[in-house]
Amino acid sequence: MHPARSVILFTTASGAGYGMIFLIVLGQLTGLLPLDSTLAFSSFGTAFALIILGLASSTFHLGRPERAWRALTQWRSSWLSREGIFALSTFIPTGLYALLAAFGDGIFGNTMVLLALASLLLCAATVYCTAMIYASLKPVPAWCNHLVPASYLVLALSSGALLLNCILYFHSLNNRITDGITVILLLAGLVTKFLYWQYIAENKGLSSVGTATGLGKMGKVRLLEAAHSEANYLMKEMGFKIARKHSRRLRKITFVCGFILPVFLISVAGLFASTALTNLVITLSILLGTIGVLTERWLFFAEAKHSVSLYYGAEKL
Amino acid sequence: MTCLPSVSPTKKLGLVIDLDICVGCHACAVNCKEWNTGGHSAPLTDLDPYGADPNGVWFNRIHSFEVVDEDNDSKTVHFPKSCLHCDDAPCVTVCPTGASYKREEDGIVLVDADKCIGCKLCSWACAYGAREYDEDVGIMKKCTLCVDRIYNENLPEASRVPACVSTCPVGARSFGDLNDPQSAVSQLVVDRGGFDLMAELDYKPVNKYLPPRPKQNEHSCSSGKPKQLTPIATEKAGLFARWADKVLSL
Ligand code: SF4
Ligand code: SF4
Ligand code: SF4
Numbered sequence: 001m002h003p004a005r006s007v008i009l010f011t012t013a014s015g016a017g018y019g020m021i022f023l024i025v026l027g028q029l030t031g032l033l034p035l036d037s038t039l040a041f042s043s044f045g046t047a048f049a050l051i052i053l054g055l056a057s058s059t060f061h062l063g064r065p066e067r068a069w070r071a072l073t074q075w076r077s078s079w080l081s082r083e084g085i086f087a088l089s090t091f092i093p094t095g096l097y098a099l100l101a102a103f104g105d106g107i108f109g110n111t112m113v114l115l116a117l118a119s120l121l122l123c124a125a126t127v128y129c130t131a132m133i134y135a136s137l138k139p140v141p142a143w144c145n146h147l148v149p150a151s152y153l154v155l156a157l158s159s160g161a162l163l164l165n166c167i168l169y170f171h172s173l174n175n176r177i178t179d180g181i182t183v184i185l186l187l188a189g190l191v192t193k194f195l196y197w198q199y200i201a202e203n204k205g206l207s208s209v210g211t212a213t214g215l216g217k218m219g220k221v222r223l224l225e226a227a228h229s230e231a232n233y234l235m236k237e238m239g240f241k242i243a244r245k246h247s248r249r250l251r252k253i254t255f256v257c258g259f260i261l262p263v264f265l266i267s268v269a270g271l272f273a274s275t276a277l278t279n280l281v282i283t284l285s286i287l288l289g290t291i292g293v294l295t296e297r298w299l300f301f302a303e304a305k306h307s308v309s310l311y312y313g314a315e316k317l
Numbered sequence: 318m319t320c321l322p323s324v325s326p327t328k329k330l331g332l333v334i335d336l337d338i339c340v341g342c343h344a345c346a347v348n349c350k351e352w353n354t355g356g357h358s359a360p361l362t363d364l365d366p367y368g369a370d371p372n373g374v375w376f377n378r379i380h381s382f383e384v385v386d387e388d389n390d391s392k393t394v395h396f397p398k399s400c401l402h403c404d405d406a407p408c409v410t411v412c413p414t415g416a417s418y419k420r421e422e423d424g425i426v427l428v429d430a431d432k433c434i435g436c437k438l439c440s441w442a443c444a445y446g447a448r449e450y451d452e453d454v455g456i457m458k459k460c461t462l463c464v465d466r467i468y469n470e471n472l473p474e475a476s477r478v479p480a481c482v483s484t485c486p487v488g489a490r491s492f493g494d495l496n497d498p499q500s501a502v503s504q505l506v507v508d509r510g511g512f513d514l515m516a517e518l519d520y521k522p523v524n525k526y527l528p529p530r531p532k533q534n535e536h537s538c539s540s541g542k543p544k545q546l547t548p549i550a551t552e553k554a555g556l557f558a559r560w561a562d563k564v565l566s567l
Contacts, residue, residue, distance in 0.1 A: 061436075063454070070414035070415065071413035138442075211514070211517055213382055215394055218528070225380070
């Protein structure tokens with residue numbers, strides 16, 4: 001599948017934003033993080049900026065962005081529609097919660113508990129819906145499996161944790177527990193992606209050029225002549241091939257930059273005497289993590305093969 | 318509404334495509350383009366039509382495949398492909414706007430051009446590559462089963478069939494109600510063992526394909542061993558033939 005920049009940016013940025021809000025709210029709900037107004041400003045500010053950036057970029061690839069509101073109407077059947085509705089409604093409890101966290105009296109009252117619970121639920125639901133847009137597409141076996149929602153959810157948390165961790169360091173609010181949680185989530189991301197890549201290597205769906213043409217019963221089928229001389233929309237949108245050539249190297253980049261190096265950097269960050277040096281190391285963990293997650297998402301699209309490629313020369317998926 | 322009709326349509330209009338007859342002339346694709354560029358989903362935009370990289374919207378495309386069996390006999394099969402108007406059409410249910418819909422009265426799958434936002438998700442959901450995006454207008458387009466012909470009372474009755482069906486010079490495409498077991502198309506499917514494309518995905522396509530027939534007799538060159546060109550002048554050949562062979566071999 002063609003890895004459109006807008007969709008990569010949308011899924012990674014909004015995923016990190018929702019993951020981050022989930023973790024701050026959960027942290028404050030459990031008392032692990034303080035109800036501190038400067039922390040609220042920087043963390044919710046970053047998270048909302050990411051979410052809004054993501055949602056805005058998702059409308060860039062629409063042919064008729066001015067009609068985007070229509071996408072909120074078909075929640076009964078469409079995961080894309082559900083995603084839009086959840087994304088917008090998540091702003092209400094998270095926005096109110098953020099306002100109370102930033103300007104409130106610093107007491108975690110009942111209203112905040114309710115808002116916190118609603119925020120947790122809606123953030124998770126939004127990311128789940130994003131993943132289900134892909135996981136419900138039968139023509140793409142690499143997407144149509146449970147490891148897709150699992151990795152979207154885990155990666156939203158791990159990339160959100162990486163960012164939140166950095167903010168905690170800048171506010172000197174980090175401690176062993178926050179470090180530990182970030183490391184655990186990053187390792188969970190690594191394991192999920194590993195399992196995902198193992199799964200898609202073994203499960204390529206039942207379709208082949210034989211079933212796509214129905215001629216498989218008669219013998220071995222191959223494309224003799226293309227239907228047209230120039231690339232059409234289908235070939236451009238679904239026939240992306242570059243990734244498969246470099247996928248091994250790109251997967252290594254994902255593992256190393258996205259998970260292993262950040263885990264290493266977070267583990268050693270506390271060893272430096274100077275705060276500046278520590279903060280530098282933590283910032284580096286974010287830069288690497290971003291490269292890792294962007295590569296991961298690029299691969300998620302570029303590696304996925306669509307059944308339409310069976311009509312254009314592919315023998316299997 | 319992009320939910321599928323709650324009751325299964327009573328009529329299921331569709332095509333039956335005979336892979337035995339199709340000669341791969343692309344006439345149906347051309348006539349489809351010709352009719353539909355002025356029809357329900359008009360225009361079928363072409364970008365750079367006379368330039369180096371022409372690109373345009375077509376609802377019907379003809380691929381050609383080769384099938385090689387165990388005896389190494391090969392067969393060329395021309396394979397027209399347009400929307401199959403699936404009963405269980407995920408292109409409809411994934412649509413977030415309600416632009417994609419399946420008609421209750423005859424099962425035809427259409428796109429409402431006024432509602433489509435061009436998110437392209439339906440083209441990802443279609444396993445068969447039956448949807449094409451019109452970059453110029455920013456919306457998705459697809460085969461309409463010539464909804465603007467089949468009910469068109471301004472046309473003579475004989476012309477009220479899809480453009481691709483009416484134009485096929487060899488009659489490889491048939492149109493009718495595949496929900497009616499008595500219809501000519503349903504009979505054809507039964508008689509010839511019509512099949513679904515990618516049945517494993519369970520889209521329940523309405524359009525059916527008829528398989529190429531087996532070779533008729535031992536003289537057709539690809540049954541059994543390929544026939545050799547045998548020299549005329551064997552011992553059994555007549556005197557004249559042997560003499561002619563000698564002269565010509567000089
Ligand atoms: S062939 Fe594709 S576009 Fe047509 S109804 Fe089936 S899924 Fe939808
Ligand atoms: S491209 Fe148009 S018809 Fe297709 S899913 Fe999106 S809004 Fe619906
Ligand atoms: S039914 Fe009409 S729109 Fe569909 S392929 Fe045939 S000519 Fe084209």
